[in-house]
Amino acid sequence: MSDLRSAPSPLRVVSVAHSAVGQKGGRQRYTPLLRQSDLDLHLVAPKNWREFGRSLTGEPAADPAMQLHVLPILFPSAGPLNWYLHFYPRLPRLLRKVRPHVLHLWEEPWSIVALQAALTKREAALVLEVDQNILKTLPPPFETIRRFVLKKCAHILARSPDAEAVVRAGGYEGPVTMIGYGVDQDCFRPDGVAAPRGAGxxxxxxxxxxxxxxxxxxxxxxxxxxxxxxxxxxxxxxxxxxxxxxxxxxxxxxxxxxxxxxxxxxxxxxxxxxxxxxxxxxxxxxxxxxxxxxxxxxxxxxxxxxxxxxxxxxxxxxxxxxxxxxxxxxxxxxxxxxxxxxxxxxxxxxxxxxxxxxxxFTYEEVARTLRRAWLEAYHATSLSA
Missing domain, CATH: 3.40.50.2000 (Glycogen Phosphorylase B;)
Structure with missing residues (x-):
């Protein structure tokens, strides 16, 4: 993991991710970061979420070391638009309590929750993790939201070079780090038997x-x-x-x-x-x-x-x-x-x-990438303060 010796100890991070609603999937990548004494990590996930026709309920943390905040959201049932319209009414209260050095969102910059974060982050360095890889001119007010949020960002985590190009076109000029997804190797693993291939x-x-x-x-x-x-x-x-x-x-x-x-x-x-x-x-x-x-x-x-x-x-x-x-x-x-x-x-x-x-693409490698980006964002923000 990256060296945090020149950062506050512990470095306080709040990470907001609707994909962390369940114990599997988006939440697993945080596990390697839970027991590091120089990192105080708080994870925010929605209490209810709808995706691809499924209704999901925020699950409790499986690991007692995870500081998980399952918070209600507004607009949990707006169809595909809930990815961009939802926000957390109780997030500002949490930020006042934790006083994070870094606020990380796994959300697109034109989303309402990203706007909420940009407006309430205070001194925290804002880090966004983005997937969108097709540049589109967004209808009002989302184009304005995108440009405002990107100007407030200290670091971008991008899923691909195309995703980086989209935020660059939106006016972002700061550092970008590529980040992949992680895979559950306890589930997806070889069976240890190399069976001979048949015909065809x-x-x-x-x-x-x-x-x-x-x-x-x-x-x-x-x-x-x-x-x-x-x-x-x-x-x-x-x-x-x-x-x-x-x-x-x-x-x-x-x-x-x-x-x-x-x-x-x-x-x-x-x-x-x-x-x-x-x-x-x-x-x-x-x-x-x-x-x-x-x-x-x-x-x-x-x-x-x-x-x-x-x-x-x-x-x-x-x-x-x-x-x-x-x-x-x-x-x-x-x-x-x-x-x-x-x-x-x-x-x-x-x-x-x-x-x-x-x-x-292991969860450990994704966790290392997250940690490096948080540290770089903190340093960039503290130097410019």
């Missing part, structure tokens, strides 16, 4: 069944490939009916299977049975892959990933898989044939996938 190729997909994910291109590539390629899908979405019709039209009914969402341990077991996971997202004016968490979940199981050139996919995959041009089903078919024929070393890609996760 078994690939899988986990995620929403929407047109932007490029599954039409994947089906076309499977139909074009000379090798037998089987595709198993976990997920649901509005494009499922058209995908099923395409499977029938291409004569792939015996080689493509669909199943509904499954809990993480079942997804991990599913991934371990694949030769490769595929994420072949298409870029559109409104969609550019921001990260692709399933990439690192598969890689953490020792499964390489076949990805498109869309958005952050090539950078996240690294050496732990293969890339084909998005929307190019003939190129994908050739790649599938090469993998199935043994022209590509699947075991070498599997080893590279595990190394990619170990060096970039």
């Amino acid at each position: 190729l078994r690939i899988g997909y986990v995620g929403r069944l929407v047109e932007e994910k490029g599954l039409d291109d994947v089906l076309d590539a499977i139909a074009r490939a000379e090798a037998r390629v089987d595709l198993d899908l976990i997920g649901a979405g509005p494009h499922e009916g058209k995908l099923r019709a395409r499977v029938e039209r291409l004569g792939l009914a015996e080689r493509v299977s669909f199943r509904d969402w499954a809990p993480p341990h079942e997804v991990a077991q599913f991934m371990r049975g694949l030769d490769a996971l595929i994420l072949f997202t298409r870029t559109t004016p409104h969609v550019r892959e921001q990260f692709g968490r399933v990439i690192i979940e598969a890689q953490s199981c020792g499964v390489p990933v076949i990805g498109s050139t869309g958005g952050a996919i090539p950078d996240v995959i690294g050496e732990g898989g293969w890339i084909a041009p998005e929307r190019d089903s003939p190129a994908l078919a050739r790649l599938l044939d090469d993998i199935a024929a043994g022209n590509e070393d699947v075991r070498a890609k599997s080893r590279a996938a595990l190394e990619n996760v170990a060096t970039r």
Whole structure:
């Protein structure tokens, strides 16, 4: 972890993240930071949250060392807009009590909660963690909010270079640190058995069944490939009916299977049975892959990933898989044939996938990145004061 000797001891940090509503997922990355005597970390999560049609309730901390504040929010049920419209009425009271040196938000700069933080942070250094990677001119008042908040920021944590470009275009001129997602290695892990590959190729997909994910291109590539390629899908979405019709039209009914969402341990077991996971997202004016968490979940199981050139996919995959041009089903078919024929070393890609996760996407590595950014933000703010 980064050296805090030149900072106050302990460095007081309040981190606000709606993704920390449950004990898994966004909350796990804070665990490596809980028992450090020179860091006084407070985590704020919503009491209620709605996401993708699910109602979530803020869960208590599983670790007694976690100083968790589960606070009510306003506008918890505004559909997708709740990501940007919600805020915490009790946050100012908490900030007055804790008097943080750093206030960190895992929220976009045009959100109401980011505006709330910028207006109530007092002397705290403001750090924002951003994912949005498509530059859009926002309707009033959100464009004004974005520019105001970015001027108050001491440090930005960005999920990708495209996300950095968006905040730069919004007027931000300060330091930026890249940060990935973490993966639960207790769940997503190799099974220790390197089963011999049979004839053909078994690939899988986990995620929403929407047109932007490029599954039409994947089906076309499977139909074009000379090798037998089987595709198993976990997920649901509005494009499922058209995908099923395409499977029938291409004569792939015996080689493509669909199943509904499954809990993480079942997804991990599913991934371990694949030769490769595929994420072949298409870029559109409104969609550019921001990260692709399933990439690192598969890689953490020792499964390489076949990805498109869309958005952050090539950078996240690294050496732990293969890339084909998005929307190019003939190129994908050739790649599938090469993998199935043994022209590509699947075991070498599997080893590279595990190394990619170990060096970039563990919760420990994400925690180190958070800590470094908080420290740099504190120093930048204290020097300019």
